[in-house]
Every structure is written in C-alpha cells, then in structure tokens.
Amino acid sequence: MASTPSLPLLKDELDIVIPTIRNLDFLEMWRPFFEKYHLIIVQDGDPTKVIKVPEGFDYELYNRNDINRILGPKASCISFKDSACRCFGYMVSKKKYIYTIDDDCFVAKDPTGKDINALEQHIKNLLSPSSPFFFNTLYDPYREGADFVRGYPFSLREGVPTAVSHGLWLNIPDYDAPTQLVKPLERNTRYVDAVMTIPKGTLFPMCGMNLAFNREIIGPAMYFGLMGDGQPIGRYDDMWAGWCIKVICDHLGLGVKTGLPYIWHSKASNPFVNLKKEYKGIYWQEELIPFFQSATLPKDCTTVQKCYIELSKQVKAKLGKVDDYFIKLADAMVTWIEAWDELNPSAEKSTELPNGAAAK
C-alpha cells in the first residue's frame, strides 16, 4: 500500500539552478523556501554585467567566461543568449537533486490562499514512486488521501523511481507564439489538485520553468540543446530535453510526474519575438515527434550516458535529413556527455540501472 515517507528537507542534497540575464529580485519572494538551499546561478548574455543576488543566499555564479574557462572547447555545446544555458548548472552541480526555476516565476497561492512551497512538493514528488505502467484514475496513489483503485494490478503497486517532477504555472500559461497571439489575455486560473505519472510510451511537452529532477539517475540526459545566438531555433530547449528524457526514462523504467506544484508565472514574453524563435521549431516538431515516438534503445544501453549517445546517433542519422542543424545538435549531444563525464567522474555512484521493470 502507499505510505507517505517522512520528509527530509534535502537541503544538502539539492541545488537550485537559475538562469538569468537581469537581476534576481524575485528571490526575495522565495526566501522562506529557498534560503536553506544552495543556488547555482547561470548568467546568460553579457558577462561584464554584474548580477545582484539578494543578501543571505548561498550561491555560486557562472557567466559565459566561466563556462568557457571550465569547459574549454566543449563550451560550444552550451547555448548562448538563451535560457538553455541553464543546463551548465546541472553539469557543475554536485548534488543529487536539481530544481530549476525561471526568474519571472513567483510563489503562487493555493485555493485556500496559502503560499505554495513549490520546492517541498517537488521533493515529495521525487521521493515517492511513479506508476508509468498502468494509469491510476485517482492520480498519484502515493499522495495523502489517495491510493490505487480497484483493478490496479498489485504487482505494479510498488512503482518505479521518479526521475522528473514537472510543475505547472498559474497566471501566464506556457503557450506557444501562435496561441499567445490569438489569446493574449488568457490566464490559467484553474488549480488542478493532482500529481500524475505520465504513462510509459507517451511523450509530453516538458517546460523548464518549474522543473525538478534526480540528477543522479537522469542528469546526463537533461541537455537543453543548441538554442539562441547563432542557432536557427529558440524556445525548444526544454522540449528537446523533455523528449529525450522521456524516451530514456521509458527505456530504463523510470517515472516522470507532472502536475503540482504551481508557481505564479508573471511575465508574458513578446509573442512576435517568440514567433520568430519558434517558427522553425513548429514545423520541425512534426518530424521530431514521430522520431521520438518510434525511437528505441538497444538492451545494452544500461546507463543514461549510453542511452544518450545512442540517441544522438539516431538523431544524426534520421533527423540530419530534416536540417543540418540536427547534425550539429547530435554532435553537441556527444560533446555534452563528454563534458558531463569529465566534470562528474564519480565511479562509486553508478547511474547504471536495471533495464526495465518486470512488467515491460
């Protein structure tokens, strides 16, 4: 049966990664929830600009110069002038868990008016199992006040480890440019009190605004691609990472949850600018989705890195035909893994996982 684990705060096991080009005033609102945690700030854009971090936070900050210095030639895989650069933060972190949030995301309130501790909910999500092999109609069976419904096979009730916790947004929803253009006034006011596991074999659009993951079991796959300056595409960094990690999680028998917690997304980016960035993506997406839906990984891919390298080969072979960009991207994926392994040489903490649970 489902049981609620007691909650360790994980304060020494979790890093909060924030990409920014402006200031970090938004942290003031998050202070009661974030103050105990270590922050990794990845400064995008002009490295000569000084980013002010509010007093009292324990952080390390990396700008483009730092990225170039640390990675050398491999720095080419890290995007410039795009929030995709945040994945550098995942790479340099030494912690087991990562929470990443955008600097225009604030504390939301639940329907009772209480402030939502998003980080706490993400931690709950990550520390309780997922159930990707069979959909539970009462959503997360491990939540207080819920359980598996009649007909749910007992052999599947233990669940699998949760790799990713994908949170949602109140106020400005994460719409693409066309939708933003026709519905500029739409706001997400619906608080859906659920966490659910995305079933195995199903892809989803992963938004990087309010995202947490177990770095140890999925970190190397969280590469946010080549976006921004000098690239033909933008605003698909988190999407790309999401499709890759879902294929890999499905292969390795790991779970991805979505739903709570909500944050308050305050800033709507300019839809015309977004349209220019997304334009190619909207069309390429039609090729990308069938690619990911049919991607299979061989049995001998038992680590995340092996899975990712294999995926990069398939990207090169199949998507290279769509555009040369994907050949560049496939190379960058390999560079990313090389850089990851260089910065994270640990042999004792193996990312090796049994290939699939019994019910596969």
Place this chain on the structure above:
Amino acid sequence: MRTPPSLLSLTIDKAVIHLSHISDLSHLPDHILLDLFLRTLKAGKLNEKVLKLFVATGKDEVLLLIRALNIKHILTPVLPTNFNLAWAIRLRTFERNTCCFWTPNKLLDLDIVLPICKMSQEYIKNSEVDIVIGALQADLSSFLNEWRSIISRFHLIIVQDPDLKEELNIPEGFDLNVYTKSDIDRIVGSFGSTFFSGYSCRYFGYLISRKKYIISIDDDCFPAKDNMGNSIDAVAQHITNLTTPATPFFFNTLYDPFREGADFVRGYPFSLRSGVTSAMSCGLWLNLADYDAPTQALKSQLRNSRYVDAVITVPARALMPISGINIAFDREAMGPTLFPALKLSREGNFRWETMEDIWSGMCAKAVCDHLGLGVKSGLPYVWRKERGSAIDSLRKEWEGVKLMEEVVPFFQSVRLPQTATTAEDCVVEIAKTVKEQLGRVDPVFSRAAEAMVEWVKLWKKIGSGSSPGI
C-alpha cells in the same frame, strides 16, 4: 432530501422536450420565457428555428441574454478549412467571443478574423442520450429524486437485477422503460441469466438502447458538489467530455485543451491539435472511492475528499482500470465493446467483489487505441454512498485480483490487425487472442472469449438496427 420540483418546473421541462411543436412563445410571462430559454440552452436545443421563436417574442430580457452570450445565426465559413488541421479559437482581442478557424498554413496571416460563429462545442439533443441504471436495490426513489433535476429530461432505461425479487419503487415524472428478469429471459434467453446479473444487469440496457450516447451510474451514487459548493451536473459533464475531442497521442500538461480557460501548451504538435472522437468518459467518485477490498479494509477511514478539477485524455497504449460506477460512452462508436465477459465464480453484489467492468474496460481501451478513439478520465464526480463492508468482501476469494496479474501483460502486448475496422471486428479479434493466449492459463478466459463472440452475434441481431428489440 431536496424538495421535489414544482409543477411549473416540470411543465417547463416538458416544454423543452416538445419545443419543436411550439410555434409561438409571445404569450408567455417574462420570467417563464427566460427560464424556458435558459433550460433550452442548457439542454442543447437552441437551434436556428428555436432561436427565431425566442427573438420573435420581442421580450427585452431574452434579447439582452442573446446579445450578451453573443449567440448568432450560423454563417458559412468564407475560408475553405481543412478540418483535420483546424481548430476553433476564441479571440478575445478581436470581436468579443468570435470564433475563427486557424490552420498551420495560415500561420502568419493573422488578419484572418472571420465572423464564423459556430459554437466550439457541439450541442446534442436530449433524444440522443439514454441513461442506463442497473437497479440492485428495490427502492430507487431517493436515487431518482436526487438526480431528478439532472436526468428528468432524458430517457431512462432501468434494468432490474434478476436476483432482486422485490418490485421496484420508482417515483413519477420520468420518461423511462423498466426491464426485469422476464424481459431479459425473453429477449436473450439463458445468455442473460449468465451474464446480466448483479452489476452486470446494466449491459442489457446497453444492448437494447438505440441512442448515440449512454450514461450509466451505480444506484448508490448521488450528485456531488464541487469545490465551490456548486452542484455538479454529471450528465452534462459526461456529454461535454464525449462531444469534445480527445488527445491520446501526446500528453497536454494543462490537461483538457478544449476546456474553457485552457489550451494546448508550447511544444504540442500542431498536427495533433484537432484531436480524435471521444468514445468514453470515465468519471470519478467522492466519499467512497472505487478502491478494492484490501485497500479499503486496510484504510477503513479513507474517503476521497479531493476534487481534482480536470478532464484528461488517457494516452493511447496506456492501460487503465475503467470503473463502471460512473461512466458514459458513445454507443455508436463502441458497439458491443463493453461486455462483462469475465465471470468470476463467486461474483458478489458489492463492487469490491466484481471485476466485470475492469475486464470490459481493458478491452474497451484496446479497441479505442486501435480505432483511434479517445478515452477521457476525470470530471465529473459523483458522491458514492457507504455500502457494504470491505472486510466482509475480503472473505470472498480474490479471484479477480489474481486474474488481473495474468491480464495485464496480455493487454500490454495485444495488437489488433489492420483489417479490424469496426468495434465488432475488434471484439472478435480480441476474443480470438484471449482464447489462444490466456485460455491456456485459466479456463475462465476461454469462457470469456466464447462469451464475447456470442455477445457480438447477439449485438448484431438485437443490438443494431433501427428499432429496439423489445
């Protein structure tokens, strides 16, 4: 217990049903006219003719309402739209609540704002719905009275559990047909006595109905209230679920994109945004949730008080337990798919002691996945009253629980041939595979397979055609 509806209310309800025969509304007092208009709208009976009727009365309040809701006569679209790639979007910055059609080809032509005023949601006629109730208890008065304001405008099919000996107590004021053991025996013979007992008696109702949509709710469930304390019209929600598209091929993180205030999120492929037909709507339960006996026995105090304000399309190829307690489906699309073929030897009269809907639901999901139909889960909620004892039910053999373990790997791998293009074909194919693969594991599966084949034959004979086989 709520007070029974007034004579006036019942009269207005009847008027809504017979609107097509009325030619003049101008003699009605204002307040009654307004009430009639609102109920007509709610019942989905506002077509062009009826709208003209209301407009012709010249009454201010009704005209004001028509303008406020921006109800207009339907115009023919100016742009040829490819309906596979188009979806209707409400433009709030342009004309208030004007709908326009949008195709990816026209991505950058944002000056296409057409005064197309087709409502983005299909309104269906009351006459397209049957509400099927399996009566496992004789006194249906409190059940029917509690549901009255929600279901009285629909036709009801009440099937009495053949094992229930007492006569049913049914209150007045409903348009219904009652079927008893003798009807079942007469129409389907011994097949009925094997399969249509206990909770499964409702499937007889599915067989003889001729409506497009069926909604079925257990007789120990009552209307629930949402988080704001508003009464939930479960029937209207089921109808909405069935008449808006489903999105099984890609998960939308903001849940149902066709709901007011929601949409497809960034990263959702445009080619998948028109969705597919929704064939099933699986509702949920507040208070006594549909847990199995071990779970409820272990957590005897566990009651579901969490109202999750979402409707979700269950992704293609994802397996799920489809509970029969609060369910609706498109009978035309599903045909004979829902059928309690898996008969436990000691099936009981409490949901904890049955698996019929679970088996039936697994087949239904496989059929929907194959035919490209959608299955939704989530709203509406019903309030499920306390009944029975989970601990007592534990004493019965958990045959069903053990069988599920065999069933899951089977459904995970079942693939239907391309030649199966109808629900009937699919059921026959599943039956074949069940017999081949699961038959050797346990004879109960062979029997289930045979029953499914028999059922399809029966469906073709009695379940199809223009007149119900009464």
